[in-house]
Amino acid sequence: MNFQEIIMNLQKFWTKQGCLMWQPYDLEKGAGTFNPATFLHSLGTKSWNVAYVEPSRRPTDGRYGANPNRLQHYYQFQVIMKPAPKNIQQIYLKSLKAISLDPKKHDIRFIEDDWESPTLGAWGLGWEVWIDGMEATQFTYFQQVGGISLNPISVEITYGIERIAMYVQEKNSVYDLQWNDDLTYGDIHLAGEKQWSFYNFEKSDVAMLKQHFADWEDEVKKLVSSNLPLPAYDAVVKCSHLFNLLDARGAISVSERVGYILRVRTISKIVADEYLKSIM
Amino acid sequence: MMYENVKNALLEVRTEEIPFSYIEPALKQIEQIASKFFNASRLKYTSLKTYATPRRLVLIVENLSGRSEDILEEILGPSLKAAKDVYGKYTPAAIGFAAKNGTTPEKLTEKVTEKGEYLSLVKKTIGEKTEKLLAMIFPEIIKNISFPKVMHWETTGFEFARPIRSVIALYGKKIVKFKIADVNSSNWTTGLHACDNTKIRIDLPENYITKMKNKSVIVNQNERKEQIRKSIGHVLKNVGNVVLDDDLIDEVNYLVEYPSAVLCAFDEKYLDLPAEVLTVCMKKSQKCFAVTDKSGKILNCFVGIKNGISMYQEIVKTGYEKVVAARLADAEFFYLNDLKNGLNNNVEKLKGVTFNKEIGTVYDKIERIKKISDIFNRKFNMQINDVLLERAIMLSKTDLVSEMVFEYSELQGIMGRIYALKLSENCDVAESIEQHYWPLSTSEKLPSNKIATVISLADKIDTLAVNFSIGLEPSSSADPYGLKRLGMGFIRIVMKNLPNEDFTDTIAEVFEFLPEIVKKHPKAKNAYERLIDFLWKRVEGVLEFQGYSSNDIKSVVNETKINELKAIGSLQPKLDALQKAKRNDNFASIISMFKRVNNIISQAKKQNINILQINENLLKEETEKNLFDVSKEVKIAVANHMAKNEYEKVFGKVLEMKLVVDSFFEEVMVMAEDKDVKLNRIALLCYVKSIFEGFIDFSALQQ
Numbered sequence: 015m016n017f018q019e020i021i022m023n024l025q026k027f028w029t030k031q032g033c034l035m036w037q038p039y040d041l042e043k044g045a046g047t048f049n050p051a052t053f054l055h056s057l058g059t060k061s062w063n064v065a066y067v068e069p070s071r072r073p074t075d076g077r078y079g080a081n082p083n084r085l086q087h088y089y090q091f092q093v094i095m096k097p098a099p100k101n102i103q104q105i106y107l108k109s110l111k112a113i114s115l116d117p118k119k120h121d122i123r124f125i126e127d128d129w130e131s132p133t134l135g136a137w138g139l140g141w142e143v144w145i146d147g148m149e150a151t152q153f154t155y156f157q158q159v160g161g162i163s164l165n166p167i168s169v170e171i172t173y174g175i176e177r178i179a180m181y182v183q184e185k186n187s188v189y190d191l192q193w194n195d196d197l198t199y200g201d202i203h204l205a206g207e208k209q210w211s212f213y214n215f216e217k218s219d220v221a222m223l224k225q226h227f228a229d230w231e232d233e234v235k236k237l238v239s240s241n242l243p244l245p246a247y248d249a250v251v252k253c254s255h256l257f258n259l260l261d262a263r264g265a266i267s268v269s270e271r272v273g274y275i276l277r278v279r280t281i282s283k284i285v286a287d288e289y290l291k292s293i294m
Numbered sequence: 295m296m297y298e299n300v301k302n303a304l305l306e307v308r309t310e311e312i313p314f315s316y317i318e319p320a321l322k323q324i325e326q327i328a329s330k331f332f333n334a335s336r337l338k339y340t341s342l343k344t345y346a347t348p349r350r351l352v353l354i355v356e357n358l359s360g361r362s363e364d365i366l367e368e369i370l371g372p373s374l375k376a377a378k379d380v381y382g383k384y385t386p387a388a389i390g391f392a393a394k395n396g397t398t399p400e401k402l403t404e405k406v407t408e409k410g411e412y413l414s415l416v417k418k419t420i421g422e423k424t425e426k427l428l429a430m431i432f433p434e435i436i437k438n439i440s441f442p443k444v445m446h447w448e449t450t451g452f453e454f455a456r457p458i459r460s461v462i463a464l465y466g467k468k469i470v471k472f473k474i475a476d477v478n479s480s481n482w483t484t485g486l487h488a489c490d491n492t493k494i495r496i497d498l499p500e501n502y503i504t505k506m507k508n509k510s511v512i513v514n515q516n517e518r519k520e521q522i523r524k525s526i527g528h529v530l531k532n533v534g535n536v537v538l539d540d541d542l543i544d545e546v547n548y549l550v551e552y553p554s555a556v557l558c559a560f561d562e563k564y565l566d567l568p569a570e571v572l573t574v575c576m577k578k579s580q581k582c583f584a585v586t587d588k589s590g591k592i593l594n595c596f597v598g599i600k601n602g603i604s605m606y607q608e609i610v611k612t613g614y615e616k617v618v619a620a621r622l623a624d625a626e627f628f629y630l631n632d633l634k635n636g637l638n639n640n641v642e643k644l645k646g647v648t649f650n651k652e653i654g655t656v657y658d659k660i661e662r663i664k665k666i667s668d669i670f671n672r673k674f675n676m677q678i679n680d681v682l683l684e685r686a687i688m689l690s691k692t693d694l695v696s697e698m699v700f701e702y703s704e705l706q707g708i709m710g711r712i713y714a715l716k717l718s719e720n721c722d723v724a725e726s727i728e729q730h731y732w733p734l735s736t737s738e739k740l741p742s743n744k745i746a747t748v749i750s751l752a753d754k755i756d757t758l759a760v761n762f763s764i765g766l767e768p769s770s771s772a773d774p775y776g777l778k779r780l781g782m783g784f785i786r787i788v789m790k791n792l793p794n795e796d797f798t799d800t801i802a803e804v805f806e807f808l809p810e811i812v813k814k815h816p817k818a819k820n821a822y823e824r825l826i827d828f829l830w831k832r833v834e835g836v837l838e839f840q841g842y843s844s845n846d847i848k849s850v851v852n853e854t855k856i857n858e859l860k861a862i863g864s865l866q867p868k869l870d871a872l873q874k875a876k877r878n879d880n881f882a883s884i885i886s887m888f889k890r891v892n893n894i895i896s897q898a899k900k901q902n903i904n905i906l907q908i909n910e911n912l913l914k915e916e917t918e919k920n921l922f923d924v925s926k927e928v929k930i931a932v933a934n935h936m937a938k939n940e941y942e943k944v945f946g947k948v949l950e951m952k953l954v955v956d957s958f959f960e961e962v963m964v965m966a967e968d969k970d971v972k973l974n975r976i977a978l979l980c981y982v983k984s985i986f987e988g989f990i991d992f993s994a995l996q997q
Contacts, residue, residue: 117488148613155445166449
């Protein structure tokens with residue numbers, strides 16, 4: 015099963031479960047959780063079921079294309095169901111069958127792993143799902159987002175699709191994955207990994223990034239006071255990514271780091287409050 | 295006792311996977327809460343049993359009676375005098391009492407008590423049906439379990455470690471009906487995750503365990519643990535021995551519902567890695583067990599425990615091997631990098647590692663350890679080679695910045711030792727990198743060579759001094775920085791290696807070495823005194839751990855403390871002598887003798903009586919003259935014995951004193967009419983008391 019078939023099979027499976035097939039959000043972000051389809055939509059009482067692929071960027075994880083497992087840009091397959099169905103674990107196990115991992119034939123474990131995003135003021139309890147020892151999925155019941163306690167509770171299921179594909183295709187390097195039958199993951203992304211690692215670690219303009227961070231931080235506050243939580247949230251996501259870039263560049267000292275995290279948390283909280291007001 | 299209509303009861307709370315460390319404490323609570331509620335409801339049973347898997351918390355109550363017990367209770371009303379008027383008619387007081395208890399005065403009885411005659415009523419509370427009580431007790435049990443972290447998952451706002459998905463509640467074959475966290479109690483559950491979601495019905499509590507086992511769920515945790523051992527033994531037959539790790543077995547036991555072992559292998563080339571590294575990789579990455587041959591040499595295979603019966607083991611094996619291979623490849627990469635890098639380069643890097651965010655770096659700490667060790671070495675004549683000592687101190691923390699320890703922090707110290715040996719450092723130097731962290735707990739080993747011993751002392755006392763100066767000392771209940779463990783370690787090492795040294799000045803000097811920012815910290819005041827106090831408490835802790843009673847410990851510590859931290863080494867021999875002396879039949883009377891002496895002295899002090907020197911001319915009676923003479927001799931003898939640590943002989947002298955003090959008390963009135971005589975006698979008793987100062991505080995002992 016090639017990489018794109020894995021994605022398509024997951025999409026088909028979750029569509030059948032009643033999920034809306036959302037699309038990747040057009041901003042750089044560290045994880046699918048930053049997509050407004052997760053962050054904003056997990057707030058409020060309306061039911062919400064959605065799935066999407068999210069390109070995710072973690073500048074510090076770049077390895078110039080030299081490490082077979084580590085990437086600064088990769089994909090997550092994200093599912094959000096609100097409220098969390100009672101049989102969600104069973105549904106998840108069934109989804110594995112759809113990507114040729116029959117739970118009867120594999121050792122599937124739910125290993126305690128509590129999730130917290132300090133910048134998003136969000137946390138939840140759940141597990142890392144191991145398939146024959148491989149960490150395949152993060153499974154979390156959100157408890158708080160933007161500092162707001164949730165009710166009803168959303169469940170977030172995040173598949174690490176490269177890892178799963180490596181397992182299914184029996185490949186030892188992510189770059190050897192068949193994306194389709196002709197092209198490999200390396201064909202598509204290797205050059206990017208090299209160049210972006212170079213950019214993230216060595217070339218990014220620190221002064222510019224810091225300025226952009228401050229500008230977008232101001233923008234959040236302006237937009238919130240104009241009652242525009244959706245554009246304001248984009249500005250939060252931008253700040254978060256700018257922080258990640260600065261971090262990768264080694265431009266933030268240990269004590270500054272705490273300050274930056276607090277700043278992002280503060281603006282994500284005011285946006286969450288404003289968004290909640292707007293949908294009430 | 296016989297109960298009527300007894301039946302067994304079953305409660306199974308089926309959840310999503312609960313973190314393994316939560317489970318044992320939850321089972322203990324279930325048992326406590328259940329027995330509390332059963333007792334309060336007057337329900338009798340023969341036993342409570344608790345079981346758990348990662349997805350089930352189970353309570354089985356055996357031979358639970360069908361009803362709660364009736365109670366008869368006698369209630370006294372008004373006295374007969376108040377209950378009836380002069381015509382013998384019931385007064386409003388009597389009518390009121392009867393009405394309150396739902397009856398009329400005519401139906402009450404009259405009861406004669408010590409205080410007179412009263413109206414009385416025997417009230418019978420009839421027991422209730424067990425089913426009805428269980429419908430209240432079962433939900434209470436579930437609600438009252440507390441976990442380190444809880445969550446919400448449905449809209450009633452119920453809190454639990456992980457979502458509850460079904461609840462079996464049976465009394466005999468009947469379902470005990472209630473609803474909790476949006477789940478109705480029932481008589482069904484489900485089996486292993488992998489086996490779809492078909493309902494398993496439980497007809498009777500006593501059939502539950504067997505029925506679940508037939509569905510490949512071993513509910514009894516002890517049986518499951520045994521199964522893990524058996525299964526490992528089975529796959530390792532003719533292969534080797536498993537590296538038994540009880541913590542890992544306990545953890546794995548609560549990660550699976552039906553364990554089956556899978557024997558896996560890894561590339562032989564990884565056997566070049568140290569055994570410690572291989573073991574940690576397998577344990578941490580996969581919760582797998584390392585395997586050795588008969589001589590204890592590690593083999594290139596490992597055992598994983600799969601959840602579910604032995605099927606498709608080949609597929610699972612491939613998966614396990616792949617993940618372990620990736621981890622070992624990483625570990626090899628770290629290992630070779632670390633060796634290539636060497637340890638010398640890491641010393642400089644320690645300047646970038648914070649020891650405490652306000653205080654400074656690990657490098658600064660090493661500089662201090664150097665100074666402190668130097669003092670120990672010289673002052674206590676430890677005769678450690680200066681060059682080796684300095685080398686060991688310099689390398690002591692270098693593995694903290696190695697790639698291996700960054701990945702596997704539990705290898706701190708161990709990697710340092712391994713790298714140092716590989717890089718041809720002196721053997722004692724290498725060992726001290728690992729051992730300066732010792733003892734790792736109250737019961738674990740102390741450093742084995744002198745270099746490690748002195749670095750361990752210096753490192754610990756420095757950490758304590760820093761933390762006490764910046765107000766991070768532990769409270770009686772909380773010790774987030776593990777300082778009590780460090781303190782106990784320090785004291786154990788001192789007791790073993792330097793029992794007769796005076797540490798007080800040295801510790802004062804340790805404070806001098808601290809950076810200015812620490813010395814000027816607002817909490818730095820009295821830090822030295824607080825630390826000495828804290829260390830004395832650890833002394834008591836260590837002795838208690840060795841099995842001495844806290845009163846005995848106090849009696850020796852109280853008298854030794856005068857000399858500050860000197861002579862910690864005398865405590866244990868004194869305590870041993872005390873244990874022997876206590877077997878003497880006269881011992882209780884010795885304590886009461888000292889009590890009497892103490893009372894008289896403290897009475898005198900209370901009355902501000904000035905206790906003067908003894909005036910020999912005022913000693914009138916033969917017995918008091920004798921007491922004084924004997925005391926003088928004994929005092930010299932005791933001082934001699936104390937100097938030679940001959941504590942049993944000191945107790946011999948105590949007995950000797952007892953005879954003369956006893957006859958003194960028999961024949962002489964201390965509180966004589968002549969004031970001077972009285973004062974002189976009190977002074978004499980003070981003298982007697984002074985003989986045993988610095989030995990044992992008899993007033994701390996229990997009679």
